Amino acid sequence: MKHKTIYTLLFVVCIVGFWVFENFYTPDTYSNPDGQKDGTDINEILLPESTAGEVVRHNHFMLSYSEPHEQAEWVAYSLKREHLTYDDRKRPYFIEDPKVRTKSADWRNYKGSGYDRGHLCPAGDRRFSEYAYNETFYTSNISPQNRDFNAGVWNRLEQKVRQWCKKYGDLTIITGGVLKNNLEEIGEEDVDVPEAFYKIVIREKGDTAQVIAFLMPNRESGKNLSHFLVAVDELEQRTGINFFQNQTESWQEMNEAKIDASDWEF
Numbered sequence: 001m002k003h004k005t006i007y008t009l010l011f012v013v014c015i016v017g018f019w020v021f022e023n024f025y026t027p028d029t030y031s032n033p034d035g036q037k038d039g040t041d042i043n044e045i046l047l048p049e050s051t052a053g054e055v056v057r058h059n060h061f062m063l064s065y066s067e068p069h070e071q072a073e074w075v076a077y078s079l080k081r082e083h084l085t086y087d088d089r090k091r092p093y094f095i096e097d098p099k100v101r102t103k104s105a106d107w108r109n110y111k112g113s114g115y116d117r118g119h120l121c122p123a124g125d126r127r128f129s130e131y132a133y134n135e136t137f138y139t140s141n142i143s144p145q146n147r148d149f150n151a152g153v154w155n156r157l158e159q160k161v162r163q164w165c166k167k168y169g170d171l172t173i174i175t176g177g178v179l180k181n182n183l184e185e186i187g188e189e190d191v192d193v194p195e196a197f198y199k200i201v202i203r204e205k206g207d208t209a210q211v212i213a214f215l216m217p218n219r220e221s222g223k224n225l226s227h228f229l230v231a232v233d234e235l236e237q238r239t240g241i242n243f244f245q246n247q248t249e250s251w252q253e254m255n256e257a258k259i260d261a262s263d264w265e266f
Contacts, residue, residue, distance in 0.1 A: 040078050040132070046172050046202055048074050048243040056099045056140060060132040061121040063140055065097075066179055069192040070105035071143045074176040074241065075120040079165045083125060089133045091123075097140035104140040109187020118145030118197075120175050122158045143177045144186055144193040148220035154197065157214060157225055161201055164264065168203050175199040178215075178238050194218055198235050200243060203263075210263045211255040226266050232256040 039059035050064035052073050061077035094107035094117060110117050120141050126132040135141075145154065165171050177194025184193040196217050203210040215230045215238065232243055233256045244252050 040080070040083075042076055042078050043172060043204070045246045046174075046244065047076055047246065048174060048241050049245045051240055054101060056097065058099070058135050058138070060126055060135055061141070063120075065100050065102070065104065065140055067102045069177075069179045069183075070109070070189050071179070071191060072120060072140055072176055073179050073239070074174055075141060076172065076174045077121045077125070079125055079161065079171045079173060081165060081169060083128045084162055084166055085128045087127045089123070089127055089130065092134045092137050094137050094139050094142065097138040100140050104138065105187070105189045105191050107139050107142075109189050109191045110142075110144065111187075113144065113186040114147075115144035115186060115193060116147045116150040117142040118150045118154070121173075124158065125162070143197070144191060145197070146218050146220065149216075149218055152220040153216060153223075153225070153228075157199060157216070157228075160225055160266075161199070164201065164203075167265065170204070172202040172204070173199065174202075174243065176239075177218075196238075198230075198239070200232060200235070209251075209255060210260075212261060212264050213259075224266065226261060229259050229261055231259050 040061070042062060047062065048064070050073070052064050052066040054065045054067070056063050056065055061075055063072040063075045065071070066073045096106060097104040107117060117139075119136055120143060121136050123133055123136045126136050161171065161173060176198060177192075178196045178198060179192060179194060183195065185191060186193060196215055198213065198215050200211065200213045211232060213230050213232050213235055214225070214228045215235060216228045221227075235241070236243060236256070244256065247255075
């Protein structure tokens, strides 16, 4: 009887310990294994405004975190030819972003939700170093995405951007979900599920730039990527974000009102 009681108590302790681990344990902040002090530069004149008021800088991307929606309203990063590697990387844990003052949403909000933890800055764009790759697994860099969308048309767009980088050279990418009121929410922290996602790709050419923008519903589609082209002005209306606030009025007028894919190979 005594041994039975001990075994029962040990079983209960194990169950409680497992529950605590699952619900409260978060791994430490990612370390920098190579001692890297540098990062990937972003041309700050291309950065959007932060309507949420909290801009976070990591070594290889930047973001504006929206606490009411528990995700980034935008993530911005540079993609260079030398980044395009196929190095095999071990997927780390998703962990909360230590640089977000209000604490980014826990990955457990996504468990059982039916939605993927969709990367905004793709891990596939950051295979060139272990640290750059791991940074993309901060939960500030993910958003709830329909699984077929994440693995389908959104993935096709990410691959197309890599092809453009290989063909044309350095690019700047700004991406995120369209955040607004009364969206579906998941998890205990009420992470909002965007109904659509956008991506802006900029190719600088001296004092000028080639700008192309996409707006995609958060569901799979077999349509050609060109079907989702929109003007930046439309994205600004949908998101409430002034994407190129640091540029001159003439630059914005030239690049935000039109849809011009003539310099982009589809």
